[in-house]
Amino acid sequence: MIALHLIGIGTGNPRHLTGEAVDALNAADLILVPRKENARDLADLRQTICAAVLTRDVPIASFAMPVRAGEGDYLQAVHDWHDAIATAWRTAIVRHLPGGGKVALLVWGDPSLYDSSLRIAARFAGAGVRVVPGITSIQALTAAHAIPLNPLAGPVTITTGRLLRAHGWPNGADSLVVMLDAGGAFEALDPQGVTIWWGAYLGMPEQALAHGPLAEAGPKILATRAALRARHGWIMDVYLLRKDPR
Structure with a gap:
């Protein structure tokens, strides 16, 4: 059983995390961090946030963030992109947490506002989803x-x-x-x-x-x-x- 915890982390400042977000990160069995080829600082910032708030040794795994197609129908490109991200999540979870558990994803801003994480999480049939709101931009x-x-x-x-x-x-x-x-x-x-x-x-x-x-x-x-x-x-x-x- 996989439980996906989507945690709003504000805009890059570790102090933007709520107490609830800090508790959720420390309760996770695995933290997933996306890495974009042209924006490695974003992954490093997520690692910095984890280092600042974790009080126990929670495994952190990174995955290569798929790139959305820039041509063709926009909505179809977004749906295909979300499918690819879900596959990347699933591959990383199977590799690093084969027995299941709580998986935390650090979402820039707030998971509910112009973010794809909830739609991607919906592709995990049977998985529990918890949202921890964050400070929006x-x-x-x-x-x-x-x-x-x-x-x-x-x-x-x-x-x-x-x-x-x-x-x-x-x-x-x-x-x-x-x-x-x-x-x-x-x-x-x-x-x-x-x-x-x-x-x-x-x-x-x-x-x-x-x-x-x-x-x-x-x-x-x-x-x-x-x-x-x-x-x-x-x-x-x-x-x-x-x-x-x-």
């Missing part, structure tokens, strides 16, 4: 800028860079949180009357922030983002867009 962004997420008595729309670039600003929305942007989706918008709050590597020593009218801040963010990606080999960022009150 949205919380880290608003805290870093010391701003409220929503306007007074107003809603917030959460979307992706791909959707923003393809469809523009959603109708009826005044505030947008944009996640999973491969870079510069806000360029597809009319910047007039829009303010942006942007953050990368939130909660980490490399944290970078920018804020201002989109027309002025947008080009600076793109240049900063490109420089940071070149320096570190990877980048995780998120931003809030808000239309100025009419």
